[in-house]
Amino acid sequence: MKFVDEAYIDVAAGDGGAGCVSFRHEKYKEFGGPNGGDGGRGGHVFAVADPNLNTLVDFRYSRRHHARNGQHGMGSDMFGAAGDDITLKMPVGTIITDAETGEVLHELLKPGEIITIAKGGDGGFGNMRFKSAINRAPRQKTPGWPGEGRKLKLELKVLADVGLLGMPNAGKSTFITAVSNARPRIADYPFTTLHPNLGVVRVAPEQSFVVADLPGLIEGASEGAGLGHLFLRHLQRTRLLLHIVDIAPFDGADPVAQAKAIVGELKKYDAALYEKPRWLVLNKVDMVPADEREARVKDFVKRFKHKGPVFEISALTREGCESLIKAVYKHIKSQQVAEQPATYIDPRFSGDAAE
Incomplete structure (x- = not known):
């Protein structure tokens, strides 16, 4: 039984949903105005220090971890739902390093400690955001912002009591x-x-x-x-x-x-x-x-x-x-x-x- 103390993984937060261009269409309201909602934010990727784990072996076989994208905005002033977050359980003592730059991002030292390792992108704006006194029928919207993506090196210094x-x-x-x-x-x-x-x-x-x-x-x-x-x-x-x-x-x-x-x-x-x-x-x-x-x-x-x-x-x-x-x-x-x-x-x- 050898040390399984190092793993490389790819994490990607979800992209934000795009905003929506929509106008009210109601009876007896000829000029209903814009009602396109914003997109939802993308899901975050968290890491939590779980004292019940003492090995990184699971990450040897599961290298890609991608949170869900946010939903697009919709008409009737409806915002898109946020993407589901994912939480990666890691042993206490795990050192998280950016595999490309070598920068140590965090070290999980306390049981239950939780950090964000990839932040989801914000949702885009719908056309209701661009309404003004001089622009009463805006057709602008913005796409969602992309979520963070990283290649990470996980290193565990303690595998034995x-x-x-x-x-x-x-x-x-x-x-x-x-x-x-x-x-x-x-x-x-x-x-x-x-x-x-x-x-x-x-x-x-x-x-x-x-x-x-x-x-x-x-x-x-x-x-x-x-x-x-x-x-x-x-x-x-x-x-x-x-x-x-x-x-x-x-x-x-x-x-x-x-x-x-x-x-x-x-x-x-x-x-x-x-x-x-x-x-x-x-x-x-x-x-x-x-x-x-x-x-x-x-x-x-x-x-x-x-x-x-x-x-x-x-x-x-x-x-x-x-x-x-x-x-x-x-x-x-x-x-x-x-x-x-x-x-x-x-x-x-x-x-x-x-x-």
């Missing part, structure tokens, strides 16, 4: 396989993971969260070394980072030095990402003799100077994984409650008109 950090061969892919439904490629050589993988972690029948396994980071990643830097932006809105460390590297490397290198690259790339909640997960404890495990863990934590939660697991044997995912779910749930209102109300039906 939890992001995995770590060196190549730290055991991230094995961990995501152990706790979720994802089945990434796993091998005993570096850079097995070439693209992000998503997995849904089921804590209970109705309790779950999404975890992302990214290609491993190496020193110099913030300057472009390796593959991990290409996907760091996907972590910018995850709620929690799990820093997975191989506590028993097969090549005899110092795990503390490796862990500090990862943290350094994170800080260089984005200071805000560096400040995000980050838990330390010491993996492959099954490779450490039981009588040495406690001392090695204490030594690592002391030298690494980590102040957050620390977990000891073996992704291969699944030792410690259950307690970790329960703690992660509890943390995510508490953040979700703080971030969102208790009940999500679609703004289209809340009585507030979007302008």
